[in-house]
Amino acid sequence: MGEKQLLAGNEALGEAAIIAGCRHYFGYPITPQNEITAYMARRLPEVDGVFIQSESEIAAINMVLGAGATGHTAMTSSSSPGISLKQEGISYITGDEVPAVVVNVSRGGPGLGNIAPSQSDYFQATKGGGHGDYNIFVLAPHTVQEMADLTITAFDLAEKWRMVSMILADGVLGQMMEPCTFPDSVPERNYPKDWILDGKKGREKRLICSLYLVEGVLEKHNEKLQKKFKKAEKEEIRFEEKDVEGSDILLVGYGTSFRGQIEAKRQLGEFGVKAGLFRPITLWPFPYDRLSEIAEKTKMPALVVEMNAGQMLEDVRMAYERFAPVHFYGRLGGGIPTPEAVTAEVKKILGKG
């Protein structure tokens, strides 16, 4: 472990990518993620890497595909409007089964929206985003340290499963400074490379494509992809929980919206209300089973807090509502739920106003 450093989330993410072995970054400027692009522009030449400020987000994601196809997992980062432009590429990369890391330091939408933090890209990130039946890994950090740690995880997941890993952060996580430590190195990733394009010397030619015109072949390809997604859903779920037994209410959140819930739990404690905390770290795959277990066992109500109109809410409902009620509190268009607002909401739900 290295020294503790005070870093902005975007920079921590950039350095973690370098430590994870990222040597190819392609991106187009957009606030609030510009520090990542600038960091990679500065750092990559120092480690003999490649940095290109692309002509668009569309070009960037396709450069990520090209580099990834040669066995060099690449990263691109952007914010909401730019991530929308990358969706075509993300769909192709998934169909092609090429590893890639995409960062969304999301902002308020729809349209040009604003540059304030938001979680309104949850649906886009977790339910496909582009065309076709597919999923990508979605990792939701809630601290600067996690911006770094989950970036390293993202590279591992991408290569292990030959899938897209997305870091879904927001402007707060990108800009705020917190202490962060980095590992000196990461475990070697020796996943098979018998699919990469490096010239057909001594072997048959290889093809990376997502086009399958012969009848039935695309169905087979999809079945294979779905099998992979189902397996990943079993093996790669990550979440954090605290005091989920013996509490009066369960606070469910992720990323920046979760930070207010930690403080709300403390405030509620002073008021004599016990709150449990539940934070999905992987938004895909989503910890449905664990949430169902908690609901079935405790029957306590849950309050989902998000910076959107209730997107993760749908997933929590799917898991939880069979056994116990699910409530929602959200802020829109860049608003951040304060601990006080969450506390007030809980009191209302428990009839203790």
Place this chain on the structure above:
Amino acid sequence: MAKMKTVQTRPEALIDVTTHYCPGCGHGIIHRLIAEVIDEFEIQDRTVLVAPVGCSVLAYNYLDVDAIEAAHGRAPAVATGIKRANPNLIVFTYQGDGDLAAIGTNEIIHAANRGENFTTIFVNNAIYGMTGGQLAPTTLIDQITTTTPRGRSVGNEGYPIRVCELVSSLITPYYVERVSVSNAKNVRKAKRAIKKAFQFQIEGRGFTLVELLSSCPTNWSIEPVASMKWVDEKMEPFFPLGVYRDRSKEEVDVSAASCK
């Protein structure tokens, strides 16, 4: 009986299968020229084809090299990623006029302008072949397509885009030439241009592009032999053949580009 002598064989880089191309289509000729060049440079083992979306999307079924498919128009960005990640590979994109000059204009201009060290084979058949004969950026004025049923008009669609002229308006590209595959003599010239482009790439000189005027009898509704004449008589006057950029021959003064 006189002794038989082999004068032509199938290039090793060309797979021995029947293509899906229509009779009289130029794609097959162009595939063969590329395969010959790959053989002659002995680069089959390190070549990567970036296939477009268009009639030639299945080029990877005919060329015996590693290949990747790109989304419509994005081949130059994919090629950029490949070549930057593994500069030892010989990388080429193969793109139609819709792919390169409509949906993919941004990607080709910027890859060319960065001087990416790959080769673009640009097939200009003045129409969208794969989707059934719509207007292309290179469709001629008065040319009938399914989306210009009264012919392309300047008022509604503007003039055809000349890609070699556009790309060679940039300073960085290394080699840009327009050729045609309309007859045997032109085909031989086309081969020389493709060979030059690959040569420059192998030498690491920078971005190279060869535009090939080609035929689409099916969507032009002109039978194959007459189609080749149509290339000569209708396309060539607006798309003049020739070298538009060869930086091995011309010095470009770029001193004014720096603010230092």
